[in-house]
Amino acid sequence: MEKFELQDNTWLNDMYSIRTEWIPAYFNDTPMSGLLRTTSRSESTNSFFQHFQNSGDTLTQFYSRYESAIEKQRYINSKNNTASELIPITHTxxxxxxxxxxxxxxxxxxxxxxxxxxAIHFTKIExxxxxxxIKHLKVKDKLMKDCFFEVSVRLLDNNVDCSCKFFARTGFLxxxxxxxxxxxxxxxxxxxxxxxxxxxxxDNIDNGLVPPELKNQCSKVHRIKAKFSEMWFDFQSCMNYVGFDEVKVDDMHGRVRKLKADVQGSEYELREQPLTNDVDRLYDINLRESVVVQNPNISRNKGTRKRLRSGKEIAINEKPDKRRTCSICNKKDGHNARSCPLSK
Known part of the structure; x- marks a missing residue:
């Protein structure tokens, strides 16, 4: 601010006065492992789904491709779970x-x-x-230009505390x-x-996505959705326990088919109301009310504005024409008075 003479700028002064609320260095002691910004969350979602969707897709195409995207996510999740079940070979x-x-x-x-x-190759205890x-150590880090960090270890339970606060930011030592x-x-x-x-x-330890004290405060629809998620994770855990044992797979398949037949039988016996009532109960929407849907306002899509030209392109276009001017025809066609067509 002093370098660019911005001491009188109101906005910069306000931001500097609340610097402890937005500069990451002030949050070294705050656990932030896994913190995801709102913009990062939306951009990552857009980056994933843009490989499946097109701007001109119909509703049917959108639903079909959305299902393909979800199936890919489930496949990647299953692949990562399978890879994590195998213990890797250590390097030390x-x-x-x-x-x-x-x-x-x-x-x-x-x-x-x-x-x-x-820690083995680039640190040294001074x-x-x-x-x-409590053991206090002064560690020199060669990767950080020989900076020193204070580390304390409680010998009773090996509770370690480092001045770099790396664990609070990332979630591992x-x-x-x-x-x-x-x-x-x-x-x-x-x-x-x-x-x-x-x-x-x-995923096998924590199947409850909603804390017990908050479940009673949720609406009925939200509670049902939470139970659906819990059932899905329970079923996935069962499949992980089964593994590739053919006998267990056959037994699991038989149990699932029997459960499916029981659920279908009870569903068909108890179903007396039309499907529209199920939709009303699921989304808390009264479809019998008259809804007038207006066409959205027409807006310009991304990319319709003029293209931004680089400085090199602007300089080339504005470069003066240095070709010679013919003294006979007064044109810059790359010829002179001797080779001018009018002189012949």
Missing amino acids: PLKIEKDAAQLYTRSLYNFVREEILN EMSTVQG CRHAFAALHNCEATLIPRQFVLQRWMRNA
Whole structure:
């Protein structure tokens, strides 16, 4: 602000006065692992679905391609779950890396393994002291231009705290913490630093998507949708337990077909109201009310404005014509008085 003489700018002064509310450096102590901005969420969704949809699709085409996109997401999720069931080969003989391979999913294990390798090759403990059962270490990080970080380890339960606050931002330990744990001869990752969302069996542990204290406050439709999600995750967990055992697969298939027949029989016996009433109950909409739908306002689509030209293109178009002018015809056609057609 001083460099560009903006001290009197009202907006910049207001933003500077509330800098503790929007600058990420002020949130180092706040757990932000997995934080997703609203713009990132919408942009990632648009980036995924734009490979399936076209601007001129009909409603039927949109629904069909939307189902294809959802099936692809389910396939990727199933593929990742299968990959996470296999324990990867470790790169070091350290027991703490073997523990990480057994705990984390395949994708997160790659990040944790990189931090463990960096702790071995690019960190160095300069100072160390023990006070009241807590070991204080001063770790030099070669990857951060030899910066020093303060790490404290409680020897009773290997509770580690690093000044870089990497765990609060990402959800897994940093290389400084792994260097300190290795110095303390820790063979396992402290379980208080293993978040459930990164574990290989996360979907088998937590099937309830809605907290129990909030379920009673939701509407009936929302509760039913939450139960649908819980049933889906329960069924997926059962399929993961079955695996590729043919006997268990046949038994599971028989149970599902029997359950399907029972559900269909009870549904056909109890169904007395038309389908429109089911739609009303599902979406809380009274379809019998008259609704007047107006055509939307016509708006210009993206890309209809003039193309932005680069500086090079503008300079080429505005470049003066340096060709010679004929003294006979006064034209710049690339000839002179000797070769002018009028002189012949």
